[in-house]
Amino acid sequence: MLKHNELSIEKSRSGRRGVRFEKAQKEASGYLPSNLLRTQEPRLPEMSEFDTVRHFTRLSQLNYSLDSQFYPLGSCTMKYNPKAYDSLSVLPAFAAAHPFAPAQAVQGSLEALYNLQELLKTVTGLSAFTLQPAAGAHGELTGILTIRAYHDARKDFARTEVIVPDTAHGTNPATANMAGYTVVNIKSAADGCVDKEALRAALSEKTAAVMLTVPNTVGLFEKDIREIADMVHKAGALFYMDGANFNALIGIAKPADFGVDVMHLNLHKTFAAPHGGGGPGSGPVGAAAHVAPYLPKPFVVKKDGLYSLEDDRAESAGRMKAFYGNAAICLRGYCYLRQFDGNTLRTVAENAVLNANYVRESLKGKFNAFFDAVCMHECVLSIVPSQMNGIHTSDIAKRLLDYGFYAPTIYFPLIVPEAMMIEPTETESKEMLDAFVAVMEKIYNEIQTEPQTVHDAPHTQCVCRIDEVSAARNPNLKW
16 A cells, blocks of 8 residues: 655665766865765665655645635635735846845835835824834734833833733733733623723723734624723823734724724735745734834835835834845735725625624534624634533544645634634635535534544544644654
């Protein structure tokens, strides 16, 4: 029986080869000092061309991708990513531009970045944007350091706390801590939104900022957001919005209208580049006019028809990156915003919300939403343990793999027991959503009639059940 999960070095057979190289004309000792010369031959896979092609073709087929399957990964949007944007972002004029090139030589790149800043201002209503942050969490840190610079400039050094609700992204408290603040965690109300009384009790002259993920991680919009912003401002603090979930709001609402002072966006999530695979991201940070001077420098500016990076910002929090952001991701986001008008962006958000609620309603009675209310772009489902024959959420996630679906985010947010966070995104068809719902229903029925099948899943993957604790704590990533 052929084995498909062997490494290339395990498939190696002595003397087998696919190509022949020209023999070196001169010994390596003629080029390199003796201490850099190998004392023994490297152990490389010896394989035929067929063996090599089949090995790597097989690996490519094991790769789960959005190009071939549905990817309902909650909180990490995997959505529409036009291939044309990829082609445009790697044009030599962009990809080969040297970061130390003078502004006159890269006017096209600077123009695209400048225009992106302007478009982000338009969709959020904020006064200024920096494109420097290399990812969402990097954007959060940028935003909180900007807030610190704002308070420091006012000599308001007593503000040492940042309030974070328990429905925030997990990076929010980590960011506040990294920025040197004490994190004050507040519990949510019974409806999954901010408990206003808990927030009121936590606010004080020590509060530097309140970080709110909007929509929050249980998929809900903070219905009292304007009142919350007023409470924060009355306490002399700033209102930070984690805008990683902005794909639920774009074209519908502008955070500046909520009273947001600072926010970050995930270009790689809301706009065009996929998220969740560990690739490069982009987390631009925007600010209202009174905080904008404290954003990190440089900014892309336009003067007399020419574009340049402006460093002359005395109140700036400083640089956040050696060069100016992840330009290739910024270009993809720019393409996305240029392709769609305001009405289309609104449709994007409406379809994201519609699809999530379609899944939530369709699975009612088998997998109920923990907070049974109209959700935004993602729904958070749970299970009733007494109806599950000993099956847990992790078993359901692994069984989904057998049916060709990527597993949703599970056990997050932490306030939902046995959570399954499902984000279908705006670009999936009704037929795909129906197929996903049908598989979830089938798994539910299996749990009732043959729970062991679900408990032992996955059955079709090259790697089946692993010791998750050991894999997490003692990962073996080498051969």
